[in-house]
Amino acid sequence: MSADARIRVDMVKTGVANVASVAAALRRLGADVELTADAARVREGAAVVLPGVGSFGAGMRALRESGLDAVLAERIAENRPTLAVCLGLQLLCQSSEETPGIHGLGVLPIDVQRLRGAPRLPHFGWNAVGLESSAPEPAVGLLEEGDAYFAHTFCLTDADALEAEGWTVARTDEGSTFVSAVERGSVLACQFHPELSGPYGAALLGRWLASARTASAAAAAQGGPTW
Amino acid sequence: MVSARIIPCLDVRDGRVVKGIKFQGLVDSGDPVERAAAYEAQGADELCILDVSATNEGRANAIETVTAVRAVLGIPLTVGGGVRALSDAARLLDAGADKVAVNTAALARPELLREIHDSLGAQCTVLSLDAGRRLDDPTRYEIITHGGTKRTGVDAIEWARQAAEFGIGEILATSWDRDGTGEGYDLELLRELSRAVPVPIIASGGARHAEHMAEAFDAGASAVLAASIFHRGELTVADVKRTLIACGHDLRLTP
Numbered sequence: 001m002s003a004d005a006r007i008r009v010d011m012v013k014t015g016v017a018n019v020a021s022v023a024a025a026l027r028r029l030g031a032d033v034e035l036t037a038d039a040a041r042v043r044e045g046a047a048v049v050l051p052g053v054g055s056f057g058a059g060m061r062a063l064r065e066s067g068l069d070a071v072l073a074e075r076i077a078e079n080r081p082t083l084a085v086c087l088g089l090q091l092l093c094q095s096s097e098e099t100p101g102i103h104g105l106g107v108l109p110i111d112v113q114r115l116r117g118a119p120r121l122p123h124f125g126w127n128a129v130g131l132e133s134s135a136p137e138p139a140v141g142l143l144e145e146g147d148a149y150f151a152h153t154f155c156l157t158d159a160d161a162l163e164a165e166g167w168t169v170a171r172t173d174e175g176s177t178f179v180s181a182v183e184r185g186s187v188l189a190c191q192f193h194p195e196l197s198g199p200y201g202a203a204l205l206g207r208w209l210a211s212a213r214t215a216s217a218a219a220a221a222q223g224g225p226t227w
Numbered sequence: 228m229v230s231a232r233i234i235p236c237l238d239v240r241d242g243r244v245v246k247g248i249k250f251q252g253l254v255d256s257g258d259p260v261e262r263a264a265a266y267e268a269q270g271a272d273e274l275c276i277l278d279v280s281a282t283n284e285g286r287a288n289a290i291e292t293v294t295a296v297r298a299v300l301g302i303p304l305t306v307g308g309g310v311r312a313l314s315d316a317a318r319l320l321d322a323g324a325d326k327v328a329v330n331t332a333a334l335a336r337p338e339l340l341r342e343i344h345d346s347l348g349a350q351c352t353v354l355s356l357d358a359g360r361r362l363d364d365p366t367r368y369e370i371i372t373h374g375g376t377k378r379t380g381v382d383a384i385e386w387a388r389q390a391a392e393f394g395i396g397e398i399l400a401t402s403w404d405r406d407g408t409g410e411g412y413d414l415e416l417l418r419e420l421s422r423a424v425p426v427p428i429i430a431s432g433g434a435r436h437a438e439h440m441a442e443a444f445d446a447g448a449s450a451v452l453a454a455s456i457f458h459r460g461e462l463t464v465a466d467v468k469r470t471l472i473a474c475g476h477d478l479r480l481t482p
Contacts, residue, residue, distance in 0.1 A: 020324075124232075151350040
């Protein structure tokens, strides 16, 4: 696949997520978007989206029932091009205060908590995404600073534990500081909705698609799977 | 800290944008897709589409309108009007809405709010509440339905409190007394609602200029909705944002 070819994006079909906005945003950027619950495609796809919306428990149940939980965890462990949005980010964690007793995918070694100290919940609206890091040399990657659109009540807070695992972490303040996005390799997971974040979000999705094209072309050149 | 939001609203009937005074005397004023794109370019933080069609045919057109608007729109879209069942809400989300506003049907059957919340999430569930000052006691508010023709006697603040327990994510609070008048939002209504419930309040009805919006934010609104002033081109979203930022309010700046 050449770097400028149209890329197919496989969007994980959980049945509990609203996917129209994400699909529309990616199509505006020239991607071919298809919904799938096929484990092989989610494992090997050139670019995979885990959409958000819904509750932690319902989301995990849907992934378990379709057998997608393991393949998603595998491809993320390999840093393959994967985008997780809102609840999608939370599903990567170990558990959530929203649905106690349900295990998440466990890719991120922390638990999801209720957003503390916010004047109003859910946290709805535009807020600043910041990249100040405690890491000595912040990585240059997909994320940039700017205003993004949020719609959530629960969040990730333990940024240090994520940075220790090699994730670049963006932070946002609303009553308290929480993790607004993480990236590692071609994996991008956002608490905000890039598909609803105007030009800022479109640019971020564009960089993620470009990294997926590059990764896909590199894999093909090495005689790997022809995604 | 989250920014205050400016939300242009398109009242759509049979696929065209209309806006009337006190929900009546509707006048055609444009193509929804063009309007949506223009408002996003002006810096709108979200867009709201209220389907005011009276017929099933009109409602089918509204789904097409949502799909067409979604294809071009890169900001959140709330759609209301005619949501009577969970299936209506799901259809609107499938078409490209991010949130659905539920009005009269929830009043008749509040469990509808819980059903939408449980199935689609709090972030999708908006209570649309049309309130007016009581005729017998203008310090209190009652819910008004049926295009303003029916005073229900239901206490608006109590209803908001009850709905919040059903898991709504936001309240779109329209003042029946102020809608279409240009006299400013009903600030007392906003104060009472924001004290009564923990969820964000969107102020609606009565805006003529940015100062009205500033008052609404000061009264506890997280967002303001306006239709006529933007449709008529009297002000752009960018105009009101510039004024509000100059007054010290925190809004998202757009390039």
